[in-house]
Amino acid sequence: MPGLNMSSPVYVASSALDAGHLTLPDDELPASRTVELPAVPFATKEDGYDAAPHAPKHTYEPSETVATLPRSFLMRSIRVHFGVAKKTLDRAEKFAEKMMVNEGIEVESYRIINMSSAADTIAFIGLGVMGNPMAVNLVKGLGSSKSFLVVDVKQEALNEFQDEVKGLGKVLVVQNGYEAAKAADTVITMLPTDTAVEAVYLDRNTGILAGTAVAAPHGNPAKKLLIECGTIETATINKIAKAAEEASSKLPCTLSFVDAPVSSGPMGAIDGSLTFIVGVPQAKSVKVFPQVEALLNHMGKSIFQCCDVGAGTAFKIINNYLSAITSVAAAEALNIGVKSGLDPKLLSDVINVSGGQCWVTSKANPVPGVRPNVPSSNGYVGGFRIELCEKVLQMGSMLAEDVGAKTVLDGRPRRLFRRP
16 A cells, blocks of 8 residues: 555544544644544445444545554444444454445545554553552563553652653553543552542542543443552542442443552562552452452562452551551660660561561661661651551541441550651
């Protein structure tokens, strides 16, 4: 075929325009000359293509002579508008030819672009202290096998991330959860607060569920997986899960929401040794958990399936509750040793093979110089923030109250962490 006339309009298949610009550079899909073709009806069912009764008929001017049809979107258009689950590339080319003939386009040339579809795209929202290294490890692990979309409210976080993954894979920035959910089959969120989680998932204009609702009727794609990894209250997780379930019941696709909070902190995120505590809808667990596990293995070393959605968050809250309290006890004990003139490293070594051993003394020692590459040996930069310690203790106390469990050790540490 002759080459494309780069001054002519470029045509893309129905519903391709929004996502197409996410996966093709401007010289491949020039915004000023790109035209989205409507769904095209056919009078016959030749080759198995059934016309969509609602599809409009449209004729372009004969001077518009070039059609560029991305294969993945073409296949999606066939599946949605013509009821065909899968076609070979050869059949897709025949469909392209029929489409052009029916549209009255005098074709100078056309091509099928082999590009990433939504099923080959992962979106990551939240590139903070935890999210950035998690997303970096995910890009490193999957490389060119997937396209990546990223979202963050801070431009500097986006710039830093793009610098870190330069040359590792295809990474593009989108504005919000709505755009991410329209273009990706998997959306992972790592967000700092309940307010942020609700906004990112539930906002009617910019939220993930709104984007899913728009994408699903166009077959973009047939399955969507949403994974929230932050430390969020169980009530919020359950609220998102309920909204996702309600949305799924109205969609022509499978939508699964999973909570997968993490443990091991910023250092675990950096070295890819996080623990993921996963709550999966029980009716979907056999199919969904292996998909989740395959992704999380690129960011962590231990992945636990912990019953239904919300259970992962409950496990995490209990663990954080214990960790926050032991961090205070460990700091007090080590301070007693320092004030007594003892070597803090030797004291820690003894504790770590004795009854006082805990995560704080063995993995994240608070005394500078005892362990390398931890916040205390880096000017206390990059550690778990004090206000978050107060938050996780409060979450633990609330969970205990909800289930009728007695607690006596949470009050004093909460006041301590709340202190300026």
